[in-house]
Amino acid sequence: MPTLHHRTRPMTGRDPHEPARTATPLELLFDLTFVVAFGVAGEQGAHLLAEGHVASGIIGFAFSMFAICWAWINFTWFASAFDTDDWFYRVTTMVQMIGVVVLALGLPEMFSSLDAGDRVHNEVMVAGYIVMRLAMLVQWLRAAKQAPEYRATCLAYVRTLVITQIGWAALAVAPVTVPVFFVGGVLLGVAEMAGPVVAERFRTAGAGQKSTPWHAHHMAERYGLLAIITLGEGVIGTVASLSAVVDGSSWTLDAVLVALAGTGLTFGLWWTYYLTPDAELLHRHRERSFAWGYGNILVFAALAGVGAGLHVAGYYLDHESHLGPVATVLAVAVPVLVFVVADYTLFWVLSRSFSPLHLFLVIGTAVVLALAVAVAAAGLGMAWSLLLVMLAPAVSVVGYEVRGHQHVARVLGQALGQEKGA
Template identity: 30%
Template sequence: MPTGRDRSRMIATEGGHRVTPAELFFDLVFVYAITQVTALMAADPSALRLVGAMVVLALLWWCWCCFAWLGNVVRADSGAMFAVLVAVMAVVLVVSLAVPEVYDDLPGGLYAPLVFVLCYGAVRILHLVTYWISSPGDQALHATLRRTALLSVAPPFALLLVGSSLTGVAQVLVWLGAVAIDYFGIYLTGSSGWRVSSPGHFAERHGLIVIIALGESIVAIGVGVADLPISTPVLAATAAGVLVVAGLWRLYFRQISESAEHRLTELDGDDRTRLARDAYTFLHLPLVAGIVLTALGMKKVLHQVADSEHYDLSEPLHGVVAWALAGGVGIFLLAAAAILLRTGGRRSPVLLLGGLGCLCAGLVVVLIPALLALALLAAAVTAMVVLHSRRAGTAEAGPA
């Protein structure tokens, strides 16, 4: 821990660095941000809104990732760094407040899409400036930061500004283009200059954001039955929802994250940086997005099951929400399979087939009662966790 005069300056991390309470405090605003993304989709469950919400999630993810990388090389509990984190928390909280109005601005206040974009730009600038100051003598890092500003910050920010003046499909498409340029720009800047000082810290930070997303699924179950009476079907749906969340937790923390962290620890230099970028920064986004989509589906299931005055127990989910329930799990499983492939070269037929099956399951979900669909999804996730665990155990054991 920093002491004395060290508390007022930035302090480099060491190889055994772990997540600090300051970073857990920082993540609190992203708990709210992810909740807002789910609410954004639930308010208008259309295909366009789902795409738009995923664009917003991708931008929020980038804000979080920037400081996950920075916190790996500079202690978040040092005075200067903690001051930056608090400032970013305030800005991201404003971003989160703007999320529900980002595609449908309400009259009488500030123009929410522009507020969202300006605050997002402020976070990206704070990140680059803080990274620059944290390593004054690192010329390779400074060169990378300049390329990042030119390729992955300025052009997307300009597109986001343009998109904020548009509405409907045009706004979503322009913002989607900004996200694509942003992510591709980071890939083009290369791995030189970036550092992953502590693999354990980096893996733990991403595990915590997965926990936050899973927590949103639990919250969605509660929100779905808010102000509605508890009944036996509600209890059954709640149990099924918890089984789905528990299955995803088990799959990630027992069968994905451990092997990814082990591989990250084995590498060093630019090889470690590239693996961290691909497996964590890029591939954890669809992992989290899948959880958020499933949360939307579970929220709607619980609402329909609880609201007996407007819905019958035999009524299925409708529209994109029916796809989101199982499709979100499918995206999660495919992302998990991609992480395993990138980190260890392991192919998982269970995750691949299960993921593809869940993506297509919306065709069935719209035909069966919502409660039954959730129960079948819970059973399928449990079965996939067991099968994948057995196959992984057999592969590790090798031939007798």
Template identity: 25%
Template sequence: MLANDSKFLFRIKGSDNEHKVSFSELFFDLVFVYAITQSAHFLIGHFTPYGLFQSLLILLAVWWCWVFTTWVTNWLDPETIPVRLLLFTLMLLGMFVAIAIPKAFEQHGLLFACSYVALQVGRTLFVCIASRRTKPVLHNDFFRMAIWFSVAGLFWITGALQDGTNRTALWTLALGVEYLSASMSFYVPGIGRSDSKKWDISGAHMAERCGLLIIIALGESLLVTGNTFSHTPWNTSTVLAFVSAFVGTVAMWWIYFSLSAERASERITTSERSGHLGRLIYTYVHFAIIAGIVVVAAADEFILAHASGHVGNSMLIASIGGPALYLIGNILFKRLMFNSHPRSHYVGLVLLGCLVPMALFVAPFVLALLTTSVLVIVGTWETVAVRRSDLKQTL
């Protein structure tokens, strides 16, 4: 039945909803922002070199679930009942993934792995069946993906049955299989590889989906910060730390959305390489931006809990590393999309580096104010520079 009616499941080129982000997609995003928040909490509780690596594995897995679903809804129409039900099913599986994150390397490993594998393989098989009759190229692409996700799934589930470093090692191998296969265009001997240059995608839809996820992630970090602050004794240092966290989040929004997001949407929409740009920039580069938001959220919680104490190693790494990772992600985004080198971002990285030795002599809330000031400088500088450039071009 699904295969027979499959042509009605896809977005219609030239229609009003070709580029539209549906309410069901936004509903779906909420689950994965929750998973991202869970990843931040896991990071806070495991801020050691080994814990950082485990946090990276979890966040990479969460991102891979979300971004591949975004690709799917770029082709499939979420306004159709079967696709909408698919999204709701993926939401349920995503909830199990998110719920399992705090104890993923302990007693909830099997729940995490099974839910993750079911989500990845199930969604991919759905597209295989839906595209079999009407979109043979897409069908072959997703058939190759299904093979690779199934192979990785064996390592996920086997790892969940192990303990300690064995689980971490097998899950690292599983993620390596998934990411490496994508970089190899899902090459399968005897079947060939996918050609992203032939992927007919809606660039505007892809750009808006990633932008909305960043907005929701930033908003969720504000909610978590506000909740933490409401349970913290109020004094000068905690109030300043809270204000710094708020202004820093606004600055992060400004750096991404003030100028670049809309222009990027226009660029990828008119590009003849929309599939290639979508794969490179929105599938890979945007992970660094999301990871930066996660680390900044962890830093905000660290500082609110110890606003007037001593800057320890964990707090220093999160406070400097989070904004730095966010700026690096934006540098790559703007470099690859616009072929530009945002000088303000490079200067921001240098300023953050200069704060490292200073952190030994200041209170945590002061460090927060300094890192936030760097983000504000970067956002202001870029806005002024781009406005001046636009003005010169119009004269």
């Protein structure tokens, strides 16, 4: 019988083999704040690209994606291992949601300062992270106290959070140039990502301590849900592009093609993301979780980048862009290609299996995208170019449904067979 109250209960760690473990309503509520963050980052990046400030737009978008995805990763893996769903846990989650909102509010200032070129103003973003991390520190310390077998691991996370956050705060107030800021940012980013590896793999070695009890199927579902949120940027970008076509006029063939292209592209990317059984492979190969978990940052960034690219196409169709047709199509096509390559790479990371068909499908995707750019260069219309971009994910979908599923079935069968024999 489910618990009907939310009084505090010991944070002893969840069962990593708990049956029917799914995302909670609180986790879904938490994810809603990231809708805002991805939306602001996409709009700001698209605006700079449309203004012709390509370098600052791309760099600002990449920095935003890391900051947003890393905030989500910090909470999500902890929640998979230690979610108690008591009142204290709920309140600290709410505090983290406030931090995400503050982070999102700081994105426009960061983009504009980066474009100005003097220094990077990310003070508000850092303030949002401080709010989030104060709550996370309380949670990690609570787990360290109430779950002794995880104490060393939890305290290793605490040290990483404190040290890196002090570094980010110092970098935010330091009067350094943009290049120096990003050199420091890269070093801090490496430290951020190395911290969990040290905590989970090296801190626990020989110390009689356990690594955090995250749930493989739960994590695969959580990542899939965030992918859907980033795909929402594609829907928003489609609306932006479509509004530019139909604004002040009736529906035309171009309007129909843009609507079909944007919606079909988003749907095709969704289909492609869910082709592989990540949960089963992650459950069998927990040691590959870091490469998979971190690699998905590139997947999320690419999916959000497709939405931003569709925003850029909207600016072009509304005659408010400094970019030409080729650059506009590339703003959509490049993120699509990055997503496809990253998605296949992550399957290899989990399965350690390579099929020549995968290489053929990636090359086929690149050919379709190149054809879309060629159509734009020939002046045949943005709508037709976007329609060709829409067909790029279809290469993987058709290839999987015709032949690729056989390879995936063999890989999955081998993994499950190894697990039963273990």
